[in-house]
Amino acid sequence: MLAWVDAAHDGPRMRLKALFAGFAEQGGEIARYGCPQGSLCSELDKLPDGPGLAAELMRVPVDWAERQFRALGRADARDLAIEVIARYQGSALLASTLRDPDLLARESARVAAWLDTITA
Numbered sequence: 001m002l003a004w005v006d007a008a009h010d011g012p013r014m015r016l017k018a019l020f021a022g023f024a025e026q027g028g029e030i031a032r033y034g035c036p037q038g039s040l041c042s043e044l045d046k047l048p049d050g051p052g053l054a055a056e057l058m059r060v061p062v063d064w065a066e067r068q069f070r071a072l073g074r075a076d077a078r079d080l081a082i083e084v085i086a087r088y089q090g091s092a093l094l095a096s097t098l099r100d101p102d103l104l105a106r107e108s109a110r111v112a113a114w115l116d117t118i119t120a
Contacts, residue, residue, distance in 0.1 A: 027101035073120030
């Protein structure tokens, strides 16, 4: 999905918004089954190998988001990347637990508005 977002959208702000919009489009699936990546990471984290593969899988979107925030000129790019991915994962968990697919659409709109306030 990240490769598609990179190819389909110009500029880091639009890419970040597109990532959340893509999640919102999957709201029904996520509300029913949860986030595939988050669910997989949760299960892999139960293995006795420490941070292991679960951490590596979660670093992929965090690192991607960090690159977007760096391109926006933010010195706190890592913190913002953690925040935006945490917002998605938390929203996905709530959408699934509450069986509320619209929750992701509402959070996507809030994240888009928040991203518009991010300056260098």
